[in-house]
Amino acid sequence: MLAIFSHQPLEPEFLEVLQTLCTLVTIALETAIHYQKEAQLSLANRSIVHLPLSDQIASILSSTRLALVGTERPLSLSATYLFLQTAQILYEANCTYCRLVYTELTVTLEAIVPPVMDAIEPALNLLGAIAASAGGVFQTQIDVNGRSLQVVLSVPIDLPPLGTALRIACHRSILQSAFTQLAISAGLAVCSRSDREIPLLTDDVSQIPSADRIIWIQQEAQTLPQGIQACVNLSSSSEQLRQAVEAVNRHQTWGIDRTAETQLSDRERTILTLLTQGCRDREIADRLIISESTVKFHMNNVLSKLKARTRYQAVHLAIVNGWIQ
Numbered sequence: 001m002l003a004i005f006s007h008q009p010l011e012p013e014f015l016e017v018l019q020t021l022c023t024l025v026t027i028a029l030e031t032a033i034h035y036q037k038e039a040q041l042s043l044a045n046r047s048i049v050h051l052p053l054s055d056q057i058a059s060i061l062s063s064t065r066l067a068l069v070g071t072e073r074p075l076s077l078s079a080t081y082l083f084l085q086t087a088q089i090l091y092e093a094n095c096t097y098c099r100l101v102y103t104e105l106t107v108t109l110e111a112i113v114p115p116v117m118d119a120i121e122p123a124l125n126l127l128g129a130i131a132a133s134a135g136g137v138f139q140t141q142i143d144v145n146g147r148s149l150q151v152v153l154s155v156p157i158d159l160p161p162l163g164t165a166l167r168i169a170c171h172r173s174i175l176q177s178a179f180t181q182l183a184i185s186a187g188l189a190v191c192s193r194s195d196r197e198i199p200l201l202t203d204d205v206s207q208i209p210s211a212d213r214i215i216w217i218q219q220e221a222q223t224l225p226q227g228i229q230a231c232v233n234l235s236s237s238s239e240q241l242r243q244a245v246e247a248v249n250r251h252q253t254w255g256i257d258r259t260a261e262t263q264l265s266d267r268e269r270t271i272l273t274l275l276t277q278g279c280r281d282r283e284i285a286d287r288l289i290i291s292e293s294t295v296k297f298h299m300n301n302v303l304s305k306l307k308a309r310t311r312y313q314a315v316h317l318a319i320v321n322g323w324i325q
Contacts, residue, residue: 013280020278023312053083054100057109060087064095070102077190079155081180082130083109086153089123096148108154115142115149124151130184131155164199164245165189167211171204175217178234179241186238188245199248201232201241213248215241226323230254264323268302271295273324275315 002022004010051059053075054068075083086109090098093113101108113120124140131138136155143150166188170176179201183190191198200211208214208227216228224231230244232255240255247254264272267288274284285292299311308314318324 016280017278019312020275020315023315053080053107056080056084057087057098057100060084060091061095061098064090064098067099068102069099072102073107073157075107075155075157077180078184079107079136081184081190082127082136082155083107083153085130085181086111086127086151089120089127090151093120093149102157104157106154106156108152111151112148113151115146126185127153130181164242164249165191166201166245167191167194167198168201169204169207169210170202170217175203179217182236182238182241186242186245188242199230199245215244215248215254224256228256231256264302264305264318265298268298268305269318269324271298272302272315272318275311276319276324 002018004018052072054066054072058066087098090111090113095111095113097112099110101110124138128138131153136153138154139152141150141152142148166183168176168179168183168190170179180190183201194210196210196212198211199213199215200207201215201217202208203217203219205225208225214228215230215232216224218224218231218233229248229251230253232241232244236244244254270288271284274287279287281292281295284295288295299314302308302314303311306314306317308317315324
C-alpha cells in the first residue's frame, strides 16, 4: 500500500506513471515470493530424491520393521515411484513387516499386512498394471490361516526403459506426483535426464526453454504460453497423454486450438515493454515515431486479445506468460 500527500493536485501524467510503477513493483514482489517458495520446495524435493530407496521407504513405514538384503543400486524414477507408491499403500494397510531385497537382476519388496484386501484392492490392482508395464511382477497371497496378506513387488534393475521417454517438471508437487502416475499408467518411461529431444511435461513457463518438445499442463482459463507443441489438462487420460507424447515426437501439435491462442504482434510487444519501463503514451509515440492514437489503438488490441480489463493487467499477463521480459 502506498499513500501520497500533496498540497497541490497531482498531475494525471504523474498518477499514470505512479500506477505503472506500483504495478511493476507488485509483480516483482509476487515473482520474488514465488521464486523463494519454489526454491525451498525444490531443495526439499532434491534431498528426498537423493536418499536411498530403503531410507525413503523407511520414512513412509516409520512404525514398521524394515530389513535390507543385498547392496542398494540406483533405480529409474519409474521404478522408485512404483516402490514408494507401494509403501504408501502398505502404510495405509498397517504393514507389520517389510523386506527390501536386491539381487543382480531384480529388486524385490516383500511385505505382510492384515487381510484387508477389500479396502486396498483397487490400489493393488493399479499397482499390478503399472508393475507389468515396467516389466515387473506384483503378487498378493493370503496365508492358509487367513490371518495375513503377503505382498510381493519385483522389478528388474537393468531393464531398458519400456515405452517412450518423458520428462516431467512441474512447479507444484501434487501435479508432479499425479502426472508421474498418469505417465507410468500410459506405459511411458519417466526419466530425469536433461535431453532437449525428450518431451517435457510442465506447468512452469520457466521450463519451456529447456526442451524442444513441450507438453503444457493447462489449468483453468489461463492463456497458453508461447513455445509449446501439445496441451493436456487435469482431466486428461493416460491414453491422451500418450497421444500427446507421440505427436510431439513426430513434430506435430496436439490438443492446441491455434485459433484461440493469443498472438501478440511485434509492435504490441514493443509497446508493452515500453510500458514496463514507465513510459507514457506520448513518450511511446515519440520513440516509435507514431501517433498517440496509434499507441492507444494497439493497446486496445492487446486488451482484446488478452481479455484484460486494464493495461496493467495486460502487462502482468504478458510478463507471466513470457511474451515480454
